Amino acid sequence: MSNVLHPHALSDSQHFIELAKNVLDIEAEAVARLKTRIGEPFMQALRIILGTKGRVVVTGMGKSGHVAGKIAATLASTGTPAFFVHPAEASHGDLGMITDQDVVIAISYSGTSNEILAILPMLKRRGAKVIAMTGKPASALAMEADVHLDVAVEREACPLELAPTASTTATLALGDALAMALLDARGFRSEDFALHHPGGALGRRLLVHVADIMRKGERLPRTAPDALLPQAIVEMTAKGIGMTIVVDANDKLLGIFTDGDLRRVLEKHDHIKTLRVGDVMTKNPRTIAPEKLAAEAARMLEENPMGGRLVVADREGRLVGALTFHDLLAEGVV
Structure with missing residues (x-):
């Protein structure tokens, strides 16, 4: 990696302040645009998860994997049993963790992640429902899933248009929206939340009488x-x-x-x-x-x-x- 400073020296504070504001504007716009896509596909995903007798398995590679892990953690802490499975590890034995009673949320912005596509036939054959979150409605993952949630963004916040930024933010936000809808549908209360968070200050605030x-x-x-x-x-x-x-x-x-x-x-x-x-x-x-x-x-x-x-x-x-x-x-x- 080159140690040569960018033409904009750190002394050029205004440049970096404007760049940071632009990143926030792009990501805020990406999240706001999701509102127009909250409709029947979102409700189908909600009904599938509420109707399952198993758990929600969230999977994704790379940056999408990190987002998937956070979505799984949010679901689990708000009343929907969920866990993360690495798609590459799934091909080497972890697929056994997924049953026909489970729902899989597969996250890939391109919808062409090789690791996810490799396990997709086995998931379908097993009978597990698949909810895809991609930015490409015509991709293989979107087309083969039982439900597709569109997280497409107009552009990434990265100045080089390379690092996933706005797309990961949008995916995470839609995952939160799904988790909160499930929380409300289950009648999840603050007391229930406390039982999932017994440690630390949060647990003390919610549990102590x-x-x-x-x-x-x-x-x-x-x-x-x-x-x-x-x-x-x-x-x-x-x-x-x-x-x-x-x-x-x-x-x-x-x-x-x-x-x-x-x-x-x-x-x-x-x-x-x-x-x-x-x-x-x-x-x-x-x-x-x-x-x-x-x-x-x-x-x-x-x-x-x-x-x-x-x-x-x-x-x-x-x-x-x-x-x-x-x-x-x-x-x-x-």
Whole structure:
């Protein structure tokens, strides 16, 4: 590979900025043009996949293979069992992974990939349905497939018109469109998505419930309404979340007393030792149920910080816990 710099030196910033914008324009146009082709062939592909008792096998060579792998991963994570098979490896034994109950999505922009055409007769003989994604409707792959999805683009974004760019972007976008249509048709929910993504921050946001991470028992600050203010302050200090929760003898939630409430009391009263917390508490605080997702608690705190804490109460209005923004951070929910 030559190390000689292109006539446009790196100092020519405007040239490269315009080139990058042009690439984005070409690829955006390629994706937008796909909208005119979403019709009966797309619906046929959707019906075939929904009707299969097997899995979706996605295959492709080179850059199309990388796109195929991503499409397979998106399908698998959104409720459609799918996996990628390399077409060259299929000719050397991996074809045994494909059954007559499966659907094969074969990706080749030219529609003439030798590795795919080599296994096409065996796929047809086996009885597997074939959905082709090509840019050439008259190609051998498109003609032999049960359904053809047209991903043709007017031009590639590569200045040399060589590297697959707009075509791979269009193929990937159509694969996403198919996956999202399948997700909707299956009634796939966020809870289902979480079961496919138990690891990392995404899984934590979707799977963790308030009851899993809330403070409870001895960690929970609670005060009776007739307690004197100094007692409430001691409880607040001991439990370290900047508030105490005011409850009756049956743990029925009556209100909260926060460090903000304390500042307001000090502004209005010279003597606080004889004040009772029930007289100066904040009534009807916002609460969350223990069975709610922790992600919902995070949303409530982001929309209305409330000092970065929430009271957790059951359906009868009894205190069961408390949750702080720091608790959500520690669990990887935010």
